[in-house]
Amino acid sequence: MSRAYLQLLVLANGLLPALLLAFDALRHKLGVNPVEYFIRTTGVLSMVLLILTLAVTPVRQLSGLSQLIHVRRTLGLLSFFYALLHFLGYFCLEHRCSISSLMSDLANRHFVVIGMASFIVLLLLAITSTKAMVRCLGGRRWRQVHSQIYGSSVAALLHYWLAVKVDTDLPQVCLVLLVLLLGYRLLSRNTARSAVTVLKLR
């Protein structure tokens, strides 16, 4: 499958929930508490797409489907897109776009701060996601910057966990997936390191 087709496939599927959300909103079919529905749904979608983004590398390496690398950026940008909608919903519909109201919430509520930190990292990664930026930063530095997605994903999960009352079923599922995906990276880094040591010893 061509690179363009794969990207189209991911983009179309990734944007479909946003289209349905907009369509339902126009028909007044977002349920009894539409604002809460919008904020919660975009937040969960962002989390799901963040996990899918992190899954690309392990799945690619384990399955040998090297083409998957072409959709990693698309998935990451989709995750950012939903995080942006989530933030705008919270800022504009809960705080009526009032910076002072937002600030007082940030001053008092840890889980909002944590979510905001995760969002700002995603924003920076989205800005630096272009080819020109890769060239500008240089591959090594660019990878360093983009490895901040790990911290951002942990913050996003913590934010999600703290936002629910006692029903942590879905955050628990996300936790298991994140542990697997981040653990895979730790393990493969250590194996790579020991391979290097073996080579040096030789």
Place this chain on the structure above:
Amino acid sequence: MNVKSSEVTPKEVYLSRRRFVLQAGLLFGSLAVTGTAYRWFFEPESKPAPRGTPLNFIRTKPQLMADEHLTSYEKVTGYNNFYEFSTYKQAVAKRARQMKVRPWTVVVGGLVARPKIFDIDEIIRLAPLEERIYRMRCVEGWSMVIPWIGFPLKALLDKVEPLSTARYVEFESLYDPEVMPNQRQGLWGSLLNWPYREGLRLDEAMHPLTILAVGLYGEMLLPQNGAPLRVVVPWKYGFKSAKSIVKITLRSDRPQTTWNLAQPREYGFYANVNPAVSHPRWSQQTERRIGEFWRRPTLLFNGYAEQVAHLYSGMDLKTNF
């Protein structure tokens, strides 16, 4: 068969067409799956609830501010916090549909002179049913205006004659894991400590605003709203108003209540609506009235300060949250 060689599709064209059909099929197939998964998972709409049985009651004039209106029947019966059934408010009505509310008895006992097991139909006839239009403020930051049908809890308590040693009233809700899926043990144990328990100080329970509700919008309660019998304490966060009550016990010591046991730092025993006392994780200054777009300010004691503030005179509402 007479086919000219010019009419035969060249192999490359045939293959690229085949690829095109495959790729288009995969694209639309995957979109169908994604769209269905999205709708199934997030369930934006709830199905309208069937109507309840009509009740005879005394109509009253709503005591609301000019900008307040009743929350629609569909919303009151379609958006419910009833954790025994689901933590998803729009799924409760559907999941609660099979709940049986007859026969139903309520054991009233503890520190009383005349303990008694009441049949629900006896309770409904115990005192004249009145309509009480109350604000309902959830601790999560949303609110409704609901026309309850019921009578003061005091009427029932007077029947059993509380002893002078009784200082608290405890409410116990139905425990029936067969019909209440979240009462079954999950992989990580139980969601909350079941059965659901709530409690009030005796003076709060005897307050004329505190009612036992058996209906709303002129009809008997539906399961999702706490059928067949619930308490409604309008100046406290919604979780204090226990649903589907099977047992009422008068005690001398303060009862252990479900949410307080689960997260004592977040859910106090009093749980009076108070914009000045934040929940540790969110502010309580404003609320979203269901049906309205913007948030509105939350009122002290949910707007019933005039009637109930004296119950807490001299108490620090920040520590007794």
